[in-house]
Amino acid sequence: MKKNLQKVMSLLCVSALSLSMLAGCGGGNNGGTTTTETPAATEEASTEAPAAEEKTEDTAEETTEETTEETTEETTEETTEEAAEETTEEASADGESTPRNETLYEAGQQWGTINDWNPMSANSNNGLALSANDVARELVYETLFMFNPLDGELYPLLGTEYSWNDDNTELTVKLNADAKWSDGTAFTAEDVAYTYDTHVKYQSSQGSDFSTYVDAVEAVDDATVLIKAKVEGGKAINPLKVTSMLNTMYMMQKAYLQTVEERNGEDADKVKQDTMEDMAHTGPYAPYISNDQKAVLQRDDNYWGQADSMWGKLPVPKYIAHTIYKDNAAGQVALSQGEVDVCQQFITDVQNLWLEDQLPISTWLDEAPYGQCEAIPSMFFNVEREGLDQKEVRRAIAMAVDYEQIIASAMSGQSPTFDEYPRSIVGPTAGERKYVDFDAIADLQWENADVDGANKLLDDAGIVDGDGDGIREYNGKNLSFKAECPSGWSDWNASMEIVAAAGEKIGIDIQTYFPEASSFYDDMTTCNFDICMWSAPGAGVMNPYSKGMFYFSEEYAKLASNWSGNFGHYMNDDAEAILEAIPTETDEAKLKEYYTELSRILLEECPAVALMYRPQLFYAVNESVWTNFPAADDGRNIPPTDCTDGYGIAALYELELVE
């Protein structure tokens, strides 16, 4: 009996041991994901997040992919590289170093081994090459036009000019005759049409998004594309959205796409998951090295853009490299040591790098807010939750928050204040602010941290603390809410803490909740939260319209998985009517009236509240190796988009080595 018992016991112990090991590994994995998500602050405050964020799940795949990647890389190299260069290149690839004075190092864009190069992928973590938002990353793939957030204009790239027909239903785009694919074949209108059709056919996120507004993309001749908008009642549904296709959709080669379709049997999931490492692309850089240490792009010396119709020369750095850093801190150390040239990371007290440490580091502006602030990180209230369905409660929370504290401490002063740029539906750029009549909504603004006013508002609304526990009740229930944002996004975490502190002062219990990014996304996209934080889109051809949609769109609210805006499901018929009218309205005065009205509703009803302004991309450059980076006062009109995004890539052509 006793012996038997011991046997059973030992068996149990062994199984417990193996179980605990499994649990231990699971825990370790958890820890790992925390660190990959840490660089929160660096996440672009834009809607591209869904793509960039899925990286968590990719960790498992990475190991297997590495091996395949390396082999494919070598084969592609061999075909493209000249034989003479081959040996030296190979040697340097093995040593995994590229000459420092030919390499531009970036930080804050790539946070793990690159998992694919597929612009249709739903879970790509490829921050180095793929960022198909308004200010698209133009290094490997290119869009038809480049957006410049400084002046809001589109600059020609693969396309040379575009024009709407008279009744705004058809958009004609002329293509650059010099444009070529990396395999030397010409870039034609067929490619544009096929790219769009493929997106729609396989229902990529861009495909399903644009197919609501675009009827068809047709090749008129080799160099002319006709984009037909969907028409309702003689008017295009949303011409703004159609135009935005020019600067957000990466062009892919028809022949190559057909190969991809064929090898995946035209299966939608497989096509979207194809890694596309052997892709044909038009951009100036091609994949070179990619592993868990770093990702490097190499210049394509046959790049079509050296034609006089485009840049007239090649971009200066031969390589663009991105070391995979563990977290923000590691990236910051590398920047201050000159190992990183361009850093897309939030840096606390960034001015100390040059004022105190005397490093050759600078930002876009020399003074606070140091960057070009366009996006508006905002908190959304879930209006379906009891208590938060009352506009007094929402407004009271909004009034009590100490925004100046958020800006000064959570954002380390890297945002203009709401005194300088009063709240509204638009961002702090002049191009957007002209659309709102701020005098008309001046009486709706609230003072910073107006705790008394908030308390009075709640008292007047009859929402009081009846049972004396320090927390007000609504319908007999304590007002108690969770304010959430992804764990490790330090500036957002700190902002939520300051919101929670404000709640305490007005008798509303607000707890912060920082789950892993993936579970936060689940909560946010399915409206399963009390208060959550997300950023209104920054600059783009559709602004400030896209900001209006972000705050109010009922269409977004009805999506099953809503990444776009109006996460709190706030429905307002007036706002909806205005949002429907804006895209086809061309009269500036009328538009101003519309946006002012939207701002009025936003301030009165508080479905969401702006917490700060923030740059779309953080930008700090170290001039130890390279110089002539864009700066606000250089008069070159090149935006501070890390030399990679939209028209910001123009900076790559003007970089110089420090002597």
Add this chain to the structure above:
Amino acid sequence: MKNTIKQVFHSGKFLFGFVIFMFILLTVLIYPIFVTADPLQMIGQGNFFKPGTYVSVEESALEKTYTLQIPKQFSKLEMVLDVDTRASIQDFLIKQAGVAESEIDVTDAEGLVALWKANYDPNTKYKGLTTAKRKALRRLDGQITAAMKDSGVIIAEKDEEGTLQQSKVIKDTDYINIKDVTTKTFLLGTDNFGRDVLTELVAATKSSLKIGLLAGLIATAIGLLLGLIAGYMGGLADNIIIFITNLFTVIPSFVILILISYSVGDKARGIAMVGIIIGITSWPWTTRSVRSQVISLRNRDHVNLSKLSGHSMFRIIFTDILPYIASYVVMAMILQISSGILAEAQLSMIGLGPATTKTATLGLMMQWAMQYSAHLNGSWWAYFPVVILIALISFSLNLMNTGMDQVFNPQLRD
């Protein structure tokens, strides 16, 4: 009993540890009596203000001034022009302005500034300068201009029409008495939220001690109870208990700790809850050692005598066994308290501690300092005192433990 305590206090190690611990404990108790401010109040608007006394500038400007003829140790210009600055001015003059090197005398401040003023124009974009350098030179030009200005700063106020009216001139011989104006001293600066680090540190130590104490008590209570039962009763009870204990010993307790904290959610995670969670995950080794001690005790003569006298099991355990292991249990508890404090710090570091806006704990202070990269910015005050304090607490507790060990452990007794 009295004798034992006396003996314990004769141990130098114990006494030293005890003094440190009492000092920390008393500070935690007394400091809040004098400083009643809310430790979580966000005072400073900005990250990591350095330690020192902050003086109201407005009051200083308006307050009655005293004229003090203190000979200036440096001229303002000399202060601006340190060696590096002179070198960079020289560099600029040669490379960008084309001044011959022979014309420049870096030791002559006035001459150098004159050359600078003649050759530097803040609005020109000089060739061959990095942006950072260009901006640095512009700042330097501002400093030089400020340093060359004659004494006197004008205070002006806006009148009804909005035009500026001069109301006061401040000369460089004007001083104010610091007692006349509002000041605020941050002995340890502020943290990333602008909270006073010292006040927060005291509050944090208090809650960390509470968590440690609670965790220690719970862990020791569970460990002691299970150890006594397992050791004394033996047989099936022993088998079951030791099986569970082994299970817990094998699974890293920190993993369980993380899992439990995560599933409890933020809502319930106050000081008490964190203490309880740590307590119920860290008892196994107390159980194991208590059990082995009890096993060696249970066959002693006096225990057998008690058994023969028909005493109940509880009486035997409490009167014949417990007193023999009491000293050991106290020592174990001290170690449990110390590891409880460390466990809280670890938990908070990964964001699973108590809520930031409700309580201050040492781990939370570390976490926020890390998140706002205080360690990279040289803001030592935000994390170093916390580290020191955690170290001091566990050091003092461990010292007390070793001291007691020397007294109680016959093998170590001299």
